[in-house]
Amino acid sequence: MPTAEDLSGFANLETLDSDDLGKLARAGREVSFPAAYRVIQEGQRADRCWLIRSGRISLDAQVSGRDDIVVQTLDAGDLLGWSWLVPPYRWHFGALTTEPVDAVEFDSATLTGLCEDDPRFGRDLILALFEALLARLQATRARLADLYRDPAEFRVSAQLPGTATAETP
């Protein structure tokens, strides 16, 4: 079982106090995955999430007629798995380890139970998760803005109606 101290190393959880981290740690279990292991299959039931302690996981999407597309990688310190929070509780992306991974695994039923028993803990946990999710959303938007692209290409696309611009909102 992980300790509160282990979890305090995760930047995403730094807003939780040591009691809350202890409560969360007791709900988690340590797991290890070999390289090239499929942790998540797109479309299947989302009933768990993981805090990655070491290694790297790629998130991929199936696109017919193409190999799976890697949309993002997750590394030590990152949280894998959001879809357990909201219906229809299905994974939207697949997850494949690209190297051996050590992680702390939580099952969603236990987490949901803890949040229902102690709404204050629930609110703090969800806020911490929300902050991590917001950071990921902003990073994804920045990537969508394609900031490193040659600005000459933007000038061409700016003349076409309905095309994106360089700045994020």
Add this chain to the structure above:
Amino acid sequence: MSADVQAQAAAASDTMLPYRVVRRTAPTHDTVTLTLEPVRRAAGRFRAGQFMMLYSFGVGEIAISISGDPTGRGDVLEHTIRKVGAVSGALSSTGVGGLVGVRGPFGTGWDVESAAGGDLVVVGGGVGLAPLRPLVLAALADRGSYRRVVVITGARTPADLLFAGDQESWVRDGSVELHRTVDHPSPQWPGRVGFVTEPLAQLHLDPARTTGFLCGPEPMMRFCAQALLRKNVPGDRIRVSLERTMECGVARCGHCQLGPLLLCRDGPIVTYTVAEPLLGVREL
């Protein structure tokens, strides 16, 4: 520096000197690194983060940061140029033996020495890594003076990552904690896929002893600065490089004005405390 000495230095930098291209490499499909040697007289020694005005004969003159080693031979210049328009295109296609006019060095530097005893967090996106390379090389030449040297680099694709060979050697001897990330991976890419703010957000920093050095597209620098501020790194210890079109390079023409600053003189490197209120100002 007295006003006289300052005026003399400015006059010396303002003289255009002929340099010859002695080496030309193409680190990515749209960038070229030129190594230049003086034909007669060399420009003054440069500091990491400064720029030169490079003149392509008959085409025009633009500001280009120095990407070479500030601790190396003082007379040799290295510049990494992205082909985006007429002048950058003409400079990029100057072959070995070709001549380029050089004025400078100009502008403020990264002043890495002022971060001695602390941790350096260097974030470069796209061609923004070019002005940061001298900073990293200066820190590595005096490695004992710094604690952690963290370098985060971002690019569109693995093939767009600048100075790949350098980056590999920095990690090989353990001098640098390197995080490389791309927007669009190739199937063989073993590294991170994501934006530079993501590895930055995962760092455990000692905010009182960290200095951030950011260079890349302005929105990238803004997001990275915000990530550092969230980690309690003070705004006046986050340095960013601001680029505006330069013409004279010596605070005379006003082309590079941004708010109260003339960036050829007061920049291009300023603290985030100074930059933040100006970043929304497109031109003045």
